[in-house]
Amino acid sequence: MKSVFKISVFILLIGVWVGCEGDYRQEARGSFGEVVVLMDSTQFESETAEALRETFGGWIQTIPGKPPRFDLRFQDFTTNEQLEHYKRYRNLIVAAPINDSTNTGELVRALLNDEIEQQVREGEAFAFPLKDHWYRNQWVMLLSGQSDSTLAQQIRNSEETLTDNLINKELNRYTEEIYDRGEQVALADSIWQEEGWKIRIQHDWIKNIDTTYSENGEEQHFMTMRRPLPENDRWFWMWWKKVDDASQIDEDWINAKRDSLTKQWIRGSRDSSYVTTAHNRPHETEQFMFNDKLAFETLGIWTMTNDAMAGPFVNFTVYDDKTNRLFMLEFAQFAPKYDKRRFVRQFRSMLRTFETDSTWQTPVGEMAAEE
Known part of the structure; x- marks a missing residue:
């Protein structure tokens, strides 16, 4: 399955380069405020999943009713068809420990080059935002760490940076929508x-x-x-x-x-x-x-x-x-x-x-x- 991922990424990079004069791909879909989290179903209650709920899904205290920052939707995939479906979403988090043997772990490693993967293994980096990676106007965040507990702690320690990154993307989208x-x-x-x-x-x-x-x-x-x-x-x-x-x-x-x-x-x-x-x-x-x-x-x-x-x-x-x-x-x-x-x-x-x-x-x- 990993070889399939690497080929698809390579083709994507060529397509983006050829289309640098204008991005004619379809626009990502999904609602404002919604985030699809790609993670193996066995890890939906993991420390990493809980850290994501606390950060991206944390309550906004300055709005009546205290809504969550984002509505998280955890999803797993077992086929390339399912993966292609989720890759179309506007906001997408892909999270797995670097040595994870699940399909999500395979996907993370396929999207990281050898140098970046080594940085993750050494604990030097864990979060990688991808702009318009599969579709136009898309926000993708890869999250990976040495272990489940390590990754969870890294997410909590960087709560403001991670959530602001997505909020700023959403603000730009709202500007386009409002004045259109x-x-x-x-x-x-x-x-x-x-x-x-x-x-x-x-x-x-x-x-x-x-x-x-x-x-x-x-x-x-x-x-x-x-x-x-x-x-x-x-x-x-x-x-x-x-x-x-x-x-x-x-x-x-x-x-x-x-x-x-x-x-x-x-x-x-x-x-x-x-x-x-x-x-x-x-x-x-x-x-x-x-x-x-x-x-x-x-x-x-x-x-x-x-x-x-x-x-x-x-x-x-x-x-x-x-x-x-x-x-x-x-x-x-x-x-x-x-x-x-x-x-x-x-x-x-x-x-x-x-x-x-x-x-x-x-x-x-x-x-x-x-x-």
Whole structure:
């Protein structure tokens, strides 16, 4: 069986090389958020399988209902026909110890060259992502180690790296899907011309508030958009102002600032109700560089004061040191009957389309008004 695997891999590599001008293969199939795990059925309850459930299948604490990161589906194969069926899936993990004598072990060794296989045997490497290996837009991860327990520990030790690798692939896919349905290019371009920033806007989002106001003697800007649908209300808001530096920004500052903004601008149907962070639930902030700018992403759950409403939010805080402007952007949703994991990843994808014009200068008319 191993010789069959090696021949098929060799043919695949030739096909990809010949088609380098354009990938005309079929697109991988499967649902967003679904991962097929190829593993021998005798190992479905192994330490490696449990480590995969804890990492890729771990609960997301920052979304109502705590859904799993991914829906894992463990599968075995005994024939090449079955293997060909599973090779078509969008997200695929192939896991087996390097000396495993099962069909999955044979497949892993067939996909690794001698040098990489030796690294696995010596404990120097264990995870190998393959991009678009059998089909277009496919994510494949090979996992192999010296033993079942060793591989399980390696997976747990690299949880964030492994899961982020797949999440980033999913975010890219969502970006393609979201804007393939249409977008408001003219609206985004007008914001770019007037305000020096933009974000790609889906075709059916409606712009609502767009205001400039003064607080503590500082000019600030606030904008909202909404996508109201039956039982699935989604909104976006954006705040920005000039600042001298970003040294004050940390998780506490972000949470306090977003709460003050939602209290002022994102109100409920009652006079006393407004959106605020559900501080009794976990929320996470990650700092990173985004398009060469300091950025923070905050994931968590919002709640409506004096009302029985809650939902997920995704917040971006970005500092443009070229124009000394601080931006805060947020998507949120109220949709009790819908899969919130899906929409949170859509929000994360859309926020990553945010751009600022680092040559931006306040228009002359506005500068005169400020003086």
